[in-house]
Amino acid sequence: MKAVIFDMDGVIIDSEPIYNKIHADMLREFGITEFLDCPEDYTGMTSMSVFTKTRELYQLKQTIAEIAAYQRDIIIREIKKLDDEPITGIRELLASLKKHKIKTAIASSSERLFINTVVDKFGLHDYFDVIVSGDDIENSKPAPDIFLKAAHLLCVEPANCLVIEDSKSGTIAAKAAAMKCVGFANPNSGKQDLSQADKIISSIHEINILEYIKTLNFK
Template identity: 50%
Template sequence: MQAFIFDMDGVIIDSEPIHNKVVKEVLLENNIVVDDEEFNKLIGMTSTSVFSYFIDKHHLPYTPEEMTNNHMNFFKKYIVDHNLKPIDGICPLLEQLQKANIPLAIASSSPLNVIEFVVKTFNIDKYFKFLISGEDILHSKPAPDIYLKTAKKLQVNPKDCVVLEDSKNGSIAAKDAGMYCIGFANPNSGNQDLSRADIIIKQISDINITQLP
């Protein structure tokens, strides 16, 4: 292992229930009801891609950018108002990786300003060498593009990178990039198929960095 790459939503912050709630409320205002099964298939994709999906499917009178901006403004306010903290085990893991001199990055489907907001609010920005947003990449997860770009920025061969993911789309992206993937079975991320991951954990503290390839 020469680098460790984190997804953010559902891995660093337990945000999937918040995202789901906001999107469902917006759609409900337009008389659209989405069941969890359909929504869970979209986890790991960029917000713009998710909103584009619903706009196209239901012919909504908005742009993906308008819906994404409104969504993310609510999301940042929610983090502050509810004093959210990192998922249990994340801070100790960051400390262990830093002490082992492993370069770290975030490769998230969220917009860059939201990634920056989360890591600064949680006071963990000092750990990460790069913050990469899927909004700046042509193909969203499950395409491997974001992970290949992150490896290139880190100047590390993809096969020497370890990724921590909580979604089917994210784990597919990591594996198709040629990386070792740890699947985090976060119950708040829905019933995700993590079968492509190399190992599956139920809590972050289960990660032993000395046993990673």
Template identity: 45%
Template sequence: MIKAFIFDMDGVIIDSEPLHFELNRRVMRDFGLELPDETFHPYVGITNEQMWAELIDRYRLNTTVAELQEKESLLKPEVFRDLQPIKGIRELLANLKRDGIAIGLASSSVREFIEMVLEKLEIRGYFQAIVSGEEVERSKPEPEIFLRAAKLLNVKPADCVVLEDAMHGVIAAKRAGMKCIAFQNPNSGRQDLSRADKIVHTLENLDYRLFGPCYPKRG
């Protein structure tokens, strides 16, 4: 039975992971480091705060997480100036709304960036609940962000389906007791999505009914 559908954002709603990799490279370049995209693949799906903390330790950088986040914020408007939705997203949202399925979003990105993306794509109105990475204590792969989204939607975890593109997100969804569809986005780096209930290579004509009948949420 499906009562709610919860989206990740980066790599699912927008094909943003290559842009995040570019942004990360430019920040690290200020410290004399030229790093390939593969350096950042393991951090897909977790919060930037956690990623920067680990990179500071790994490369022994003489800086702080706050300073790296500030550099990131200054570069982000230029790097993310031309955002486009992934093919199939608009149709999927419209179909979920038509079927009366509650729609949520659980992203490790910060709330300001999430709101900017949804407003820019003119899809903000579809989402009845949004949880950002800064609003939970434990980021993906811990299940807290998805459990919080389900609570806001007033739907049991077992009645939720999650759409993810990253290993950390898939693990979080399964730990939350939810069904998970994994989108094998080639731009999200090498991700082990084997724990997902279903792996797809396109979001066009996505059949979310494969986990059972849709049951419109009441009230």
């Protein structure tokens, strides 16, 4: 193992409840009272993919740009005023990776502005070598593009990368990229099928990097 690639939403920050509330509030603001979608359907998708799907599903008259602007301002404001820390165990894991000189990246379908807001909020910039956002790729998860781009920027072969994901689409993307994957069963991410992952955990504290190097058969 030469690199660990982190998803952000649901892995570094427990943001899914925030996104879900803002999504519902936005639909009500736009006059939608009967919801046809399920929040976990969007987990792992890029922001623009979510906005496009939402607009089509509800036949909204607002443009995608208007939907994006509405959500962007509120999400950033909500993240900045959070009192929460990163998900339990993340700071310790990042410190351990730094100690063992293992490269790190964030590969998140969120917009770069959201990612930078989270990293700034928690003071984590020094822990990540590379950040790849949904803005940087053409195909969102479950396509492997975002993880392959992160590996390329890290100058690490995919077979030597470990991905930490909380979504079905993310675990599929990681395996499609020929990477090892740990599925984090975050209850706030909805009922995600993590069966594609090499290991499934219920706490970030369960991740043992030295053990994984020995047991997950990295090249």
